[in-house]
Amino acid sequence: MRKLRTFENIILDLSRYWQKKGCLLYYPYNSEVGAGTFNPATFIRVLDNKPWKICYVEICKRPRDGRYAENPLRFQQFYQLQVVMQPAPTNIQRFFLESLECIGFKLKEHEVRFVEGDWDAPTLGAWGLGWEVWLDGLEITQFTYFQQAGGLDLKEIPVELSYGLERIAMLLQGVKSAFDLKWNNTLTWGDVHRQNEIEFSEYNFLAADARLLVSLFNQYEAEAVRLFEKGLILPGYDHTIKCSHIFNVLEARGGISISERAKMIARVRALATQAAQLYKQKMSEQNVLKEGAKQ
Amino acid sequence: MIDFLLEIGFEEFPPSFLKKSANELSGKVVNHLNQQRIFHRSVRTIYTPRRIGVLILGLTRKQKPQVVEIQGPPKKLAFDERNQPTEMLQGFMKANNLKRSQIVVRKIKKGEYVCGKKEVVGANTEDILYEEVPKILKTLEFPKTMIWTKGGTKFPRPIRWIVALLDRRPLKFEFAGVRADRHSMPNQHFSFKPIRLEKPREYINFLRHGGVIVDPNERRKLIVKRIKKAVEKMEGKPLCTNEMIEEINCTTEYPEAVVVEFDEQYLNLPEEVLMTVLKAQGNLIWLKPTSRFVCVFSARKKALQNVKKGYTLVVGSKLYDALFYYKNDSKQGLTRMEANTKRMMWLNGLGSLYDKASRLSDFADFFKKIPGLNLQTLKRAARLCKVDLLSEMIREKDFTSLQGIMGGHYARISGEEEAVASAIKEHYLPKFAGDKMPSTKEGVVLSVIDKIDNVVGAFLSGNRPSGSYDPLAVRRNGYAVVNLINSNSFDITLFNAVDALLKLYKKDIEHEILFEFFTERCSRYLQDKKYRYDEINTVLARWKGDIVDARMRCAALKKMSGKAEFTKLVIGQKRVRNILKNVQGLGKVSTELFKQSAEKKLFKKGMETDGQLKTLFEARDYQKILDLLLAMRPDIDKFFDDVLVMCEDEKLKKNRLALVSLINRIFLCFGDLSRIVIEGEKN
Incomplete structure (x- = not known):
């Protein structure tokens, strides 16, 4: 019998694989994000147009996807393994497929399908082209060549791979529910997360105080703007991320109209775009200074 | 005879334009071969998600040789009296490396000139393909592209390999940072090892072994x-x-x-x-x-x-x-969803979805005279047609495409009448040109009402289409309105409907821009129905928004098209248009001022025709109407032959112009015939 791959070992194996490909091993961001892309290690770094290789686990929160721990494949919090390589190596698709082999999928015994999926993060002013990668029909990874971030065209095109770790583990362990995944040899994913899912589902859908959230959104937005004005771009971006998460909770809570929703997305996007532009500006000014110092 | 294989390998291509792109590539390569006089026996277009290409068998190694003629000096300067080459001709021959036997005389427009006939040896197919294939690749067009390398080449997905094999020789040109060679790639589930091809004929079988059916x-x-x-x-x-x-x-x-x-x-x-x-x-x-x-x-x-x-x-x-x-x-249930529509905004500044539904229900009254329509059913369906936008199912992006359809199901479950449920279900149809039409009368009318409201709402909220900008698909909506009304032969005057709706909005807007929009949509629709552009212009020149009527007039015109009599009539109308250009302030025709019999006759004929036309217009018998108009031609021609309209006497001139104008008005009741384009006419 094949050795059972625990959730934690899958993460370790993938991390080691990408470490060998030259990626820096990094960690999740310390504030709620909807995807690994929000992490400054991706969003800010791809703006540098410089070589950058990184791999990290991200804890992703998608309030609308909570199902009170009742749906085997839907939860309001899950884990992504994020890989960014800038510039994208020419054999990146093969690297990716071999990473699947390294965690135990024999390509000869599965179907890996690259399904056209244009990726667009409206709140980040970012978009790219690529695929949803389906393994035996199950979406396990988003594979994207970024074209723009923060509304800025990228020159060194980065590739972003976002592995959906639960789904991958479910296929590997042959279980029908993420809650049954073996995290290690004694505990399951459900043991770790069930209560969290139930309580947060109730919070996101019913208990969240919409008024408070709207007020927090406004305050964080104002704070981000204030910080940008002071030239504190990374703290400003940090508050942008907070706005984005609050918006997600509000959307789950219901009661945002179509036009309000569009407006809030536009507001977060404006912040993210501003962060990106200011960052670019600051970096080029610093480069000028550095050049000057050398001379 | 040699063979050629071109394969562009990439990461998975968007399926919606894969086939089109492959056909474009192979078409362009083949065209180029033909242009370059390179013979080939057979062509196979190749595509899979990871490659497009073309396999061409039985090519000639070289272009077919070609005889070209180089024009030289005029004959009279090329030969002297004794018919010997002059210095000028000798210079021409030397410069172009021609022998005496290659010199011929050609008669062209400017006179007789000498020409040098020269056979150009064909270039190598290899050289031509090496040069031209990368150029062809650059000309391929795609709906959406990306960049992935520093060179900035645009393509739908990253190109990872290129096979360009002419018999046993690879054409090693470079494109998008990839050097073409003889190695293709297998299905990734089978292997990552490149497949080396010695010659094009191995391609199909070798790839089959690699898990790829390329054809x-x-x-x-x-x-x-x-x-x-x-x-x-x-x-x-x-x-x-x-x-x-x-x-x-x-x-x-x-x-x-x-x-x-x-x-x-x-x-x-x-x-x-x-x-x-x-x-x-x-x-x-x-x-x-x-x-x-x-x-x-x-x-x-x-x-x-x-x-x-x-x-x-x-x-x-x-x-x-x-x-x-x-x-x-x-x-x-629907009632809860309906209550929630009050919180859901529609377009900027135009209230909630609930407001839209109320407006649609009120607007329904305008259509009450349509035979066989159950107004109560229609009004109820109008009230409920948008509530499914508040359902959990439709709010989930995987199921958004089921809007309307789910509304129908939920209506049935909530105990609404079957006819109400069907109308809700069908009211988004047709979603694109050639899509299904609603099957029930209430479904059709609800679709019309909703779409007119979408158009008017878009104009009122600053989403008027222009150029390629049409975020709310207003043009598609407008087209569908015309299509639905015509296909169901509704006796509806679209412009009146627009005015009725504008009243419900209580907003100030120049309705002309909406009329213009719908006229343009109607024109497009009639063009798609294969009516001529000028015939449509004729009919829509003074259009009031009756679509069925416009179509019938076009049909009548189409039957006339090309008949000699009719052409003469049109020429006459063009004359009338020119005469009346810039003429204003004409009074009534006064019969006392008639000086010639042609004037009297035309006037009499005009009055007669006008009397007969009234009932015919009511009966919409446009065939007969055109016949009657046609019957006026002899009198019109006679008038223009005998009578000088622009005469010295100001009074007479005005009266004659008034008569021409009167006749013109009679014609305009049908349409502006002067807009018909006559063959050979520069318009």
Whole structure:
């Protein structure tokens, strides 16, 4: 019998694989994000147009996807393994497929399908082209060549791979529910997360105080703007991320109209775009200074 | 004879324009060969999700030689009296390396000139292809492209290899940072090892061994065969269209098929929901009416059990979600959803969805005279047609396409009449040109009402289309309105409908821009119905928004088109238009001022015709109307032959112009015939 791959070992194996490909091993961001892309290690770094290789686990929160721990494949919090390589190596698709082999999928015994999926993060002013990668029909990874971030065209095109770790583990362990995944040899994913899912589902859908959230959104937005004005771009971006998460909770809570929703997305996007532009500006000014110092 | 293989290898291409792109590439290569006088025996267009290409067999090694003629000096300067070459001709021959025997005389427009006939040896096919293929690749057009390398080449997905093999020689040109060579790539489920090709003829078989059926026709047949084989001896009928098969063909390199089952409880879902789930999951084919479907996949046969397991899980989970939404929505009921529409804004500044529904219901009254229409049903359906936008199902992006359809189901569940439910279900139709039309009268009218409201609402909220900017698909909506009204022969004057709706909005807007918009839409529609552009212009010149009427007038004109009599009539109308250009302030025609019999006759004929026309217009007998107008021609011609309109006497001139204008008005009741384009006329 094949050795059972625990959730934690899958993460370790993938991390080691990408470490060998030259990626820096990094960690999740310390504030709620909807995807690994929000992490400054991706969003800010791809703006540098410089070589950058990184791999990290991200804890992703998608309030609308909570199902009170009742749906085997839907939860309001899950884990992504994020890989960014800038510039994208020419054999990146093969690297990716071999990473699947390294965690135990024999390509000869599965179907890996690259399904056209244009990726667009409206709140980040970012978009790219690529695929949803389906393994035996199950979406396990988003594979994207970024074209723009923060509304800025990228020159060194980065590739972003976002592995959906639960789904991958479910296929590997042959279980029908993420809650049954073996995290290690004694505990399951459900043991770790069930209560969290139930309580947060109730919070996101019913208990969240919409008024408070709207007020927090406004305050964080104002704070981000204030910080940008002071030239504190990374703290400003940090508050942008907070706005984005609050918006997600509000959307789950219901009661945002179509036009309000569009407006809030536009507001977060404006912040993210501003962060990106200011960052670019600051970096080029610093480069000028550095050049000057050398001379 | 030699063979040529061109294969562009990339990461998975968007299926929606794969075939088109492959055809464009092979078409352009073949065209180029023809232009360059390179003979070839056969062409095969290649495409799979990871490559497009062309395999050309039996090429000539060189271009066909060509005789070209170089023009020299005029004959009289080229030869002296004794018919010997002059210095000038000798210079020409020397410069072009011509012999005396290659000199001929050609007569051209300017006179007789000498020409040098010269045979140009054909260039090598190899050199031509090496030069031209990269240029051709640059000219390919795609709806959406990306960049992935520093060079900034744009292509739908990154190009990773190129095979350009002319017989045994690779043409090592460079494109998008990739050097063309003789190595293709296999199906990634089989191997990552490049496939080395010695010559093009090995391509199809070698790739087959690598898990790639490169010929799309062969692959399509195999897909159908695999599906048939998989469902052999099974209950149910595979529900699949040719488009589905083609899409599968564009996402598969090596088709295998497997039957997968789902839980029977999901058969309680509306069929449309089930089909939507299966379609979104990669064109899975339902075995109606069973709880089974066929999945065509693109890997090794060994993968079959895993694929089956995977799809069981993923389809099960999607159906679980769908049933979850469906049950919640059914429990919630339409009344709750309707109440929620008050909180859902429609377009900027135009109130909520609830307001829209109320407006549609009021607007319905305008259509009450349509025969066989149940106004109560229509008004009820109008009230409820948008409430499903508040359902959990439609708010989920996987199911948004079911808007209307779910509304119909939920209406039925909430105890609405069947006719109300059908109207709700159908009111988004037609969604695109050539789509299904609503089947019930109330469905048709609700669709018309909703779409007119969409157009007017877009104009009022600053979303008027211009150029390629049309975010709310206003043009499509306008076109559908015209199409629906005409196809159902509704006696509706569109402009009056627009005015009635504007009143409900209580907003100030120049209605002319809306009239202009609908006139343009009607023109486009009639063009699609194969009426001539000038005939349509004739009819729409003074249009009031009656679509059926415009179509009937176009039909009558079409029958006249090309008849000599009619052409003369049109010429006459053009004359009239020119005469009346810039003429203003004409009074009534005064019969006392008639000096010539032609004037009297024309006036009499005009009055007579005018009297007869009234009843004919009421009966919409446009054929007869045109005949009557045609019958006026002799009198008109006679008038213009005998009478000088622009005479010295100011009084007479004015009276004659008034008569011309009167006749013109009679014609204009039908349309502006001066807009008909006569063959050979510069307009």
